[in-house]
Amino acid sequence: MRQHPTPYKVAINIAWLKRDLRVDDNRALVAASQSGLTLPLYIIEDELWQQADMSARHWAFVAECLHDLRDQLHKAGQPLIVRRGEVTQVFEAISQQFDIEAIWSHEETGNQWTFERDKKVAAWCRLRSLPWNEIQQHGTQRRLKSRNGWAKAWDHYMAEPVMPVPTLTPLSDLELGEIPTSRDLGLRDDACLQRQSGGRENALERLHTFLNERGEYYRTQMSNPLGGETACSRLSPHLAWGTVSMREVAQITWGRQRELKAAQGLTTKNWRNALTSFSGRLHWHCHFIQKLEDEPRLEFENLHPTYNGMRPLETDVARLNAWQKGETGLPFVDACMRSLNETGWLNFRMRAMVTAIASYHLWLDWRKPGEHLARQFTDYEPGIHWPQIQMQSGTTGINAIRIYNPVKQGYDQDPDGAFVRRWVPELRDIDSCYLQEPWSASNASKVLGKDYPFPIIDYLEAAKSARQKIWAVRKGANFNTTAKAIQNKHGSRKSGVAMRGKRKKKENSPEQLDLLFDTENNNENAKKI
Ligand SMILES: Cc1cc2nc3c(=O)[nH]c(=O)nc-3n(C[C@H](O)[C@H](O)[C@H](O)COP(=O)(O)OP(=O)(O)OC[C@H]3O[C@@H](n4cnc5c(N)ncnc54)[C@H](O)[C@@H]3O)c2cc1C
Numbered sequence: 417m418r419q420h421p422t423p424y425k426v427a428i429n430i431a432w433l434k435r436d437l438r439v440d441d442n443r444a445l446v447a448a449s450q451s452g453l454t455l456p457l458y459i460i461e462d463e464l465w466q467q468a469d470m471s472a473r474h475w476a477f478v479a480e481c482l483h484d485l486r487d488q489l490h491k492a493g494q495p496l497i498v499r500r501g502e503v504t505q506v507f508e509a510i511s512q513q514f515d516i517e518a519i520w521s522h523e524e525t526g527n528q529w530t531f532e533r534d535k536k537v538a539a540w541c542r543l544r545s546l547p548w549n550e551i552q553q554h555g556t557q558r559r560l561k562s563r564n565g566w567a568k569a570w571d572h573y574m575a576e577p578v579m580p581v582p583t584l585t586p587l588s589d590l591e592l593g594e595i596p597t598s599r600d601l602g603l604r605d606d607a608c609l610q611r612q613s614g615g616r617e618n619a620l621e622r623l624h625t626f627l628n629e630r631g632e633y634y635r636t637q638m639s640n641p642l643g644g645e646t647a648c649s650r651l652s653p654h655l656a657w658g659t660v661s662m663r664e665v666a667q668i669t670w671g672r673q674r675e676l677k678a679a680q681g682l683t684t685k686n687w688r689n690a691l692t693s694f695s696g697r698l699h700w701h702c703h704f705i706q707k708l709e710d711e712p713r714l715e716f717e718n719l720h721p722t723y724n725g726m727r728p729l730e731t732d733v734a735r736l737n738a739w740q741k742g743e744t745g746l747p748f749v750d751a752c753m754r755s756l757n758e759t760g761w762l763n764f765r766m767r768a769m770v771t772a773i774a775s776y777h778l779w780l781d782w783r784k785p786g787e788h789l790a791r792q793f794t795d796y797e798p799g800i801h802w803p804q805i806q807m808q809s810g811t812t813g814i815n816a817i818r819i820y821n822p823v824k825q826g827y828d829q830d831p832d833g834a835f836v837r838r839w840v841p842e843l844r845d846i847d848s849c850y851l852q853e854p855w856s857a858s859n860a861s862k863v864l865g866k867d868y869p870f871p872i873i874d875y876l877e878a879a880k881s882a883r884q885k886i887w888a889v890r891k892g893a894n895f896n897t898t899a900k901a902i903q904n905k906h907g908s909r910k911s912g913v914a915m916r917g918k919r920k921k922k923e924n925s926p927e928q929l930d931l932l933f934d935t936e937n938n939n940e941n942a943k944k945i
Contacts, residue, residue, distance in 0.1 A: 431444055
């Protein structure tokens with residue numbers, strides 16, 4: 417039962433911050449502040465941080481965001497309060513000191529653990545007759561009945577005014593609470609020396625330089641592992657942890673698009689193409705999260721059940737380790753994995769390729785590789801990650817099967833070998849023309865099996881075998897009926913749209929990602945063996 421306010425307790429609203437680590441355009445914070453005295457709270461949940469998909473590099477990024485957020489909230493009137501523990505116990509403890517009138521937060525489409533935690537919090541609030549108001553976080557909708565009209569709803573939501581920073585009244589007698597290090601949290605050390613830094617200033621700087629300086633060749637460079645580092649926006653960790661809102665990003669992008677349009681003749685077609693591609697991807701962010709929101713089992717189960725049992729559930733640890741460490745003997749794959757370990761980021765095509773290599777060539781069930789990639793991506797966003805992992809592993813039943821040829825990808829995306837040379841220095845004596853397939857070089861025996869391994873699989877044979885096994889499964893009697901139902905539930909109707917109000921008649925959907933990428937890169941055969 418809800419405790420009645422006592423004369424000694426001050427009534428407050430809690431703004432429970434999770435993956436929305438900002439004061440600007442934070443509807444949960446604004447709503448709380450409009451209801452009365454507000455306590456802005458971040459809760460460190462040890463159990464969450466011990467989950468298999470979480471890592472020290474995530475925490476390091478979040479901790480930077482929390483320090484920054486504390487400063488921003490301080491300027492708004494009440495610094496961030498940090499507590500560590502199980503959420504309902506933290507709320508209980510706060511209720512000893514204050515009369516909690518309501519809890520405000522954004523809706524979270526997290527992993528299964530946060531979903532279960534949210535159910536527990538909801539039950540606790542019900543028991544105490546305490547309102548918990550969850551507010552839509554971006555274009556993803558809770559309890560969505562149908563995908564019809566989804567893209568239009570996204571446009572409307574993003575066009576709504578950006579919320580100003582609220583003015584908060586300071587609360588007295590409150591310990592601010594420590595922001596621990598990842599070691600304090602008991603997380604495995606994970607230096608990630610070239611990781612992106614957290615905090616809002618970094619997010620705004622990324623957005624500004626992308627739209628005005630770095631982004632001109634986004635469309636042609638995005639799949640290149642070196643060029644993509646600067647030509648891509650690099651906003652992903654900021655969108656994932658909420659230092660900037662999707663609405664802010666969308667509106668600033670549309671503004672820049674209008675500016676470019678007005679300056680026709682003075683600006684290049686590259687810029688216009690770049691921002692058309694980019695604004696489409698902002699839809700994809702929410703389109704993918706919607707899938708996990710609608711079907712949380714996607715984190716654990718094949719979306720299309722016909723694939724159950726196709727790959728062994730028992731992990732081939734030697735193959736998994738070689739892939740994780742970048743020691744498969746396939747230089748381009750190894751360079752991608754090593755660069756990811758060191759930087760926390762990979763471009764889309766490289767993420768798709770390393771996932772496909774694990775799933776097809778190494779024939780590993782997607783769950784363990786998916787967990788590893790989740791831990792390595794600073795921008796880990798469960799709602800994008802798990803649907804993408806399944807899509808690139810070919811277990812959704814509704815997407816094209818894309819078995820990348822790792823050698824051809826190397827030649828296409830890293831033609832001068834600079835990326836491989838940077839991350840696989842063991843190949844320094846191999847001539848550039850053999851860098852993607854060092855086993856063909858005349859001096860191969862001096863390097864392979866010594867400094868650098870022979871390939872752990874025959875990549876052509878492995879791809880052929882995977883293809884045969886998949887098509888054998890797909891020929892099953894009920895495959896198409898189930899696939900149609902999946903398409904109906906999760907498939908995009910209209911998305912990947914251009915600038916708001918400028919939607920083309922025929923649009924590319926994320927389901928056609930392979931087609932789009934091949935067109936953009938004029939690289940039709942890239943995914944073929
Ligand atoms: C196996 C796999 C796992 C992935 N896991 C994640 C993840 O955990 N977190 C994450 O943010 N992205 C993930 N992506 C999508 C994509 O690779 C990253 O969003 C992108 O590389 C991030 O770099 P950027 O911000 O420079 O992207 P940009 O190309 O500049 O795009 C801007 C934003 O649009 C969104 N976006 C771009 N591409 C996609 C896409 N294909 N699907 C959904 N949203 C997209 C992201 O929010 C991104 O930050 C994954 C892709 C694959 C293939």
